[in-house]
Amino acid sequence: MAEVSIRKMRKTFGKVVAVEGVDLEVAKGELIVLLGPSGCGKSTTLRMVAGLESISSGQLLIEGRDVTSLEPKDRDIAMVFQNYALYPHKTIHANMAFGLKMRGMPAAEIARRVDDAARMLDITHLLDRKPGQLSGGQMQRVALGRALVRDPAVFLLDEPLSNLDAKLRARMREEIALLQRRIGKAMLYVTHDQTEAMTLADRIVIMRDGKVQQIGSPLEVYDRPANAFVAGFIGSPEMNLIEAEVAGGRLVLSDGVYLPAPSGAADGPVLAGVRPEALVPTPGGASLQVQGIEQLGSQTLFIGDLGGHRVRSMTGRRDDIAINETITVAAPEAAIHLFDRDSGERLATAGEG
Amino acid sequence: MTRWLLPGFLAVGVVATLVLIVGPALYAVSLSFYEIPSLTADPVWAGFANYAEVLGSGEFWSALWNGIVYAGLAIILQVVLGIGFALLLNQPFFGRALLRGIAFLPYLLPTVIAVLVFKWMVDGSLGIVTITMDDLGLPPIYWFETETASMVSVILISVWLWTPFVTTTFLAGLQTVPTQLYEAARVDGAGPVRRFFHVTLPSLRPILTVIILLRGVWMFNKFDVIWLTTGGGPLGATEHLPVLSYRMAFKLYDIGSGAAVATLSFFVLMIAVTVYFRVFPIEGGK
Numbered sequence: 237m238a239e240v241s242i243r244k245m246r247k248t249f250g251k252v253v254a255v256e257g258v259d260l261e262v263a264k265g266e267l268i269v270l271l272g273p274s275g276c277g278k279s280t281t282l283r284m285v286a287g288l289e290s291i292s293s294g295q296l297l298i299e300g301r302d303v304t305s306l307e308p309k310d311r312d313i314a315m316v317f318q319n320y321a322l323y324p325h326k327t328i329h330a331n332m333a334f335g336l337k338m339r340g341m342p343a344a345e346i347a348r349r350v351d352d353a354a355r356m357l358d359i360t361h362l363l364d365r366k367p368g369q370l371s372g373g374q375m376q377r378v379a380l381g382r383a384l385v386r387d388p389a390v391f392l393l394d395e396p397l398s399n400l401d402a403k404l405r406a407r408m409r410e411e412i413a414l415l416q417r418r419i420g421k422a423m424l425y426v427t428h429d430q431t432e433a434m435t436l437a438d439r440i441v442i443m444r445d446g447k448v449q450q451i452g453s454p455l456e457v458y459d460r461p462a463n464a465f466v467a468g469f470i471g472s473p474e475m476n477l478i479e480a481e482v483a484g485g486r487l488v489l490s491d492g493v494y495l496p497a498p499s500g501a502a503d504g505p506v507l508a509g510v511r512p513e514a515l516v517p518t519p520g521g522a523s524l525q526v527q528g529i530e531q532l533g534s535q536t537l538f539i540g541d542l543g544g545h546r547v548r549s550m551t552g553r554r555d556d557i558a559i560n561e562t563i564t565v566a567a568p569e570a571a572i573h574l575f576d577r578d579s580g581e582r583l584a585t586a587g588e589g
Numbered sequence: 590m591t592r593w594l595l596p597g598f599l600a601v602g603v604v605a606t607l608v609l610i611v612g613p614a615l616y617a618v619s620l621s622f623y624e625i626p627s628l629t630a631d632p633v634w635a636g637f638a639n640y641a642e643v644l645g646s647g648e649f650w651s652a653l654w655n656g657i658v659y660a661g662l663a664i665i666l667q668v669v670l671g672i673g674f675a676l677l678l679n680q681p682f683f684g685r686a687l688l689r690g691i692a693f694l695p696y697l698l699p700t701v702i703a704v705l706v707f708k709w710m711v712d713g714s715l716g717i718v719t720i721t722m723d724d725l726g727l728p729p730i731y732w733f734e735t736e737t738a739s740m741v742s743v744i745l746i747s748v749w750l751w752t753p754f755v756t757t758t759f760l761a762g763l764q765t766v767p768t769q770l771y772e773a774a775r776v777d778g779a780g781p782v783r784r785f786f787h788v789t790l791p792s793l794r795p796i797l798t799v800i801i802l803l804r805g806v807w808m809f810n811k812f813d814v815i816w817l818t819t820g821g822g823p824l825g826a827t828e829h830l831p832v833l834s835y836r837m838a839f840k841l842y843d844i845g846s847g848a849a850v851a852t853l854s855f856f857v858l859m860i861a862v863t864v865y866f867r868v869f870p871i872e873g874g875k
């Protein structure tokens with residue numbers, strides 16, 4: 237049985253459609269990341285699951301129970317907010333205990349749960365402090381702890397790491413992943429950071445303008461983006477999207493500049509996608525005039541002109557090439573994605589059925 | 590040039606404060622040590638005689654008590670009602686902006702006008718309240734006739750005039766409480782009442798501390814409402830220290846005793862404020 241079932245869930249604010257018919261089943265122990273650009277409706281979706289935003293139409297089941305119109309407290313969820321939302325005048329202990337107290341749990345049980353969670357998150361020494369005396373990372377832990385003690389069926393997290401610096405974010409990301417494996421609960425996690433999504437998610441839900449674009453495991457959405465938007469959004473550096481033409485089994489970028497086309501691709505104009513890491517310098521490939529070079533340490537990123545298209549090519553470290561030199565690049569057939577030029581939808585090719 | 594600018598401005602401020610505030614205050618205090626039988630008579634040094642006389646009189650103590658009752662009840666009502674209205678005006682509803690504006694109006698009225706209007710409205714023969722109640726078959730209320738009614742009336746007028754101050758200040762404060770705190774409390778299972786006591790009130794505690802302090806000091810020193818309505822009567826039932834001081838100085842021409850009452854009033858207030866700050870440290874929060 238799915239832990240969370242979202243069925244045709246929709247949200248309108250007056251005339252604005254914030255979320256357009258989301259369908260999603262979350263299994264127990266599954267970590268789902270809602271990913272998309274700003275304003276795409278991630279938070280609204282999460283808040284509808286939390287019960288902080290009413291559901292305009294559709295249905296929401298948690299552990300098989302219809303909770304569509306229940307108050308947040310009756311949904312068996314816990315939430316971690318972007319700005320932590322810790323009660324500033326309460327101690328850390330009281331912050332974590334508050335939800336349990338409101339539910340009338342016996343004091344001994346509350347104390348036990350708070351202690352357990354505090355130990356798990358390594359914040360035992362902070363319990364007597366107030367939120368104002370904590371660093372951002374510590375507050376984030378407390379916010380997690382407050383959700384953890386509740387032991388809910390579903391954890392909801394809205395950009396929980398966005399206020400932390402890059403290093404701390406990476407560490408907390410790992411910790412959340414570990415924690416989630418350990419407690420084995422369903423988790424819905426909102427972010428606009430695709431690295432966070434790729435590293436954390438069991439499955440990613442990619443949204444745009446209130447609509448779900450694709451649902452799949454990180455590698456599925458990386459390997460087989462459902463449309464050009466997903467292709468451009470997932471992966472770093474961004475996938476090269478080139479207006480090209482399929483003709484005679486080849487992808488024609490311009491006169492005399494070719495890449496291979498996936499077998500079975502129909503002739504005609506397409507939007508072709510190839511990831512920088514798949515478009516690598518190769519003897520005898522298509523000519524790329526280098527216009528910019530970014531050294532990343534272990535890797536080198538070339539930015540240049542390929543048959544009149546601006547593209548990026550990434551390879552292992554190279555420091556033998558200068559700007560304005562011409563290199564030749566190639567990509568394997570399997571690394572070429574084709575999309576419809578108008579709709580942006582993925583075009584079926586032979587290998588994919 | 591600029592080197593003298595800051596000290597220059599400061600000097601102006603200091604001089605103005607000395608001349609306009611500290612000077613008169615000290616002068617008033619000094620008067621309390623003299624016997625001054627009239628405004629034109631020469632003061633005669635009297636030491637603490639005025640204080641002895643004032644403190645030995647029942648008038649002073651009953652005026653002090655009246656002032657505490659008047660200020661205390663007025664503040665409690667202002668704060669409770671003010672917070673209530675602020676919470677109501679913070680709910681989304683049609684015409685909220687208009688109502689917020691209207692709610693502030695009483696505060697803009699000069700006290701004299703408000704009090705006179707109130708007296709007309711409850712006038713025994715012509716007042717609109719009196720006539721309306723009569724039309725409705727209700728028994729008349731004698732607003733300023735009995736001792737208790739007078740006290741209740743001056744308190745009600747004060748509450749009506751200054752509740753908007755509390756409402757507006759508290760309403761402004763409400764805007765600063767992060768909505769995420771309320772959402773977290775909702776997820777934690779706190780209903781509206783618990784959200785008020787666990788989120789709103791603690792967040793606005795510093796503001797509330799200042800509101801109560803300011804309103805307390807103002808109410809304790811408030812002269813015009815009582816003077817214009819009851820003049821301290823009937824039988825001194827609403828006479829508090831400011832009115833007593835005024836009556837002694839300008840009705841009985843015992844300026845020394847009037848000044849002594851004012852000085853004592855100042856000390857009472859100072860002690861009250863000091864205790865208040867001990868009990869409710871203003872930095873609150875952390």
Ligand SMILES: Nc1ncnc2c1ncn2[C@@H]1O[C@H](COP(=O)(O)OP(=O)(O)OP(=O)(O)O)[C@@H](O)[C@H]1O
Binds near residue numbers: 253275277278280
């Ligand atoms: N209370 C509201 N009233 C009106 N429109 C709203 C409201 N809340 C959200 N919206 C609109 O709904 C859309 C989705 O908003 P949402 O907050 O879900 O975006 P998001 O994906 O979380 O973006 P971000 O990454 O910036 O947080 C936006 O167009 C937003 O303007």
Ligand SMILES: [Mg+2]
Binds near residue numbers: 278
């Ligand atoms: Mg958001």
